[in-house]
Amino acid sequence: xxxxxxxxxxxxxxxxxxxxxxxxxxxNALFADGAKxxxxxxxxxxxxxxxxxxxEDAFHDALDALLAEAALPDADAKDARRWRWLQQxxxxxxxxxxxxxxxxxxxxxxxxxxxxxxxxxRSNLKGYGKSGRELFxxxxxxxxxxxxxxxxxxxxx
Amino acid sequence: VASEDKxxxxxxxxxxxxxxxxxxxxxxxxxxxxxxSTTLDVLMERETVELIKAVRIAGGRDAGVDERVAIIAxxxxxxxxxxxxxxxxxxxxxxxxxxxxxxxRPRFSPARFATLLRAxxxxxxxxxxxxxxxxxxxxxxxxxxxxxxVEDLVFLNDRRLRRWTYDYWQTSAPPDPxxxxxxxxxxxxxxxx
Numbered sequence: 001x002x003x004x005x006x007x008x009x010x011x012x013x014x015x016x017x018x019x020x021x022x023x024x025x026x027x028n029a030l031f032a033d034g035a036k037x038x039x040x041x042x043x044x045x046x047x048x049x050x051x052x053x054x055x056e057d058a059f060h061d062a063l064d065a066l067l068a069e070a071a072l073p074d075a076d077a078k079d080a081r082r083w084r085w086l087q088q089x090x091x092x093x094x095x096x097x098x099x100x101x102x103x104x105x106x107x108x109x110x111x112x113x114x115x116x117x118x119x120x121x122r123s124n125l126k127g128y129g130k131s132g133r134e135l136f137x138x139x140x141x142x143x144x145x146x147x148x149x150x151x152x153x154x155x156x157x
Numbered sequence: 158v159a160s161e162d163k164x165x166x167x168x169x170x171x172x173x174x175x176x177x178x179x180x181x182x183x184x185x186x187x188x189x190x191x192x193x194s195t196t197l198d199v200l201m202e203r204e205t206v207e208l209i210k211a212v213r214i215a216g217g218r219d220a221g222v223d224e225r226v227a228i229i230a231x232x233x234x235x236x237x238x239x240x241x242x243x244x245x246x247x248x249x250x251x252x253x254x255x256x257x258x259x260x261x262r263p264r265f266s267p268a269r270f271a272t273l274l275r276a277x278x279x280x281x282x283x284x285x286x287x288x289x290x291x292x293x294x295x296x297x298x299x300x301x302x303x304x305x306x307v308e309d310l311v312f313l314n315d316r317r318l319r320r321w322t323y324d325y326w327q328t329s330a331p332p333d334p335x336x337x338x339x340x341x342x343x344x345x346x347x348x349x350x
Contacts, residue, residue, distance in 0.1 A: 091332055094331040094332055095331060095332060095334045097331060098319075098330075098331040102319065103318075103319040103322045103323070105271070105274035105275070105277075105278050105315075105318045105319060105321070105322055106271050106274055106275035106278060107271065108267035108268060108270060108271040109267075111271075111322045111326075112267065112326055115322060115323055115326040115328050116326070118323070118328060118331065119326075119328045122328075
C-alpha cells in the first residue's frame with residue numbers, strides 16, 4: 001500500500017511537470033521572443049485544464065491497476081505502468097498543443113515557430129532538456145540516452 | 158490502413174501504372190498532362206476523365222473531388238518514383254536531401270511553400286496546380302511517398318495541410334485525436350531520439 005501511495009504521488013507529480021511543459025511550449029509557440037504573457041492567462045489555463053481532463057481517467061485506471069497488482073510486487077509491471085502513463089500524458093499534451101497552437105499554413109514564420117516549439121516540447125516529453133529530466137525523475141524512469149546528433153526529432157510512423 | 162490499401166488511392170495508383178507504361182500513347186498523355194496549367198485544361202484530357210471515373214467507382218464522391226483528382230492527374234504526370242519521404246518533407250529538405258541545419262535553407266522556400274498551402278487552403282485549384290508545378294520543377298527527380306501524397310489530396314482537409322507544415326519543417330505531427338487509440342506504440346517513448 002505504501003508503494004501505491006508513492007506511485008500515486010509520482011504519477012501526479014509527473015502530470016504537473018507535463019502540464020508545465022505544455023504551458024512553456026504554448027508560450028514559445030504563440031508569443032515572439034521578448035513578449036511576456038501571463039502564463040495564468042485564459043489560454044494557458046484552458047489548455048492545462050484540458051490536459052488534466054484528458055488524462056484523468058487514465059490516471060485513475062493506472063492506480064486501480066496498481067492496486068489490483070499490489071499483491072504481486074513486480075518491478076517490471078510497475079515500470080510498464082510508468083511508461084504507459086508517460087505515453088498517455090505525452091499524447092494528451094500533444095493533442096492539447098495542437099488545439100491551442102494550431103498551425104496557420106499560409107504564415108510560414110508563425111508556422112515555423114509553432115513547429116519548433118512543438119519539437120522542443122516533444123523532446124522534453126522524451127526526457128531531454130531540463131523539464132524532460134524533471135519529468136523522468138518524477139516518474140523514476142531512467143535517463144534517456146544522449147542524442148547522437150542535434151536532429152529535429154522526427155518520428156517515423 | 159496504409160494509403161495504398163485504401164480503394165480510392167489504389168484506383169489512382171492503378172491509373173498511374175498505365176500512365177507510366179513506356180508506350181507512345183501513355184508517353185503522349187503524360188506529356189499533355191504535364192503541360193496543363195489550369196484545372197479546365199486537365200479536365201479536358203481523356204485520361205483525367207478516366208481517372209475521375211475510377212475514383213468515383215472506388216467510392217470518391219464527395220464535393221470537389223473531381224477538381225482534386227484533376228490536380229492529382231497533373232501531379233502524377235510530373236511525379237518521380239515513389240519513396241519513403243513524404244512530399245512536404247522532401248520539399249523542406251536541402252538540395253542534397255538532408256534536414257536543413259541552422260545555416261541551411263530548404264530546397265523549396267518557406268514563402269513558396271506558404272503559397273502552395275494557401276492555394277490548397279483556399280481551394281484555389283489553378284493556383285495549386287501552378288504551385289505544384291513549381292514544386293516538382295525544384296524537386297527534379299527526388300522520390301517522395303506517392304501513395305501518401307495521393308491520399309492527402311483525395312481526402313484534403315485542414316488537418317492534412319497542418320501535417321504538411323510539420324513535415325516541411327522535418328517534424329512529425331501531433332497524433333490525430335480522432336484516430337488515436339489513446340496511447341503511442343509500445344516502447345515508442347523509449348526509442349525516440
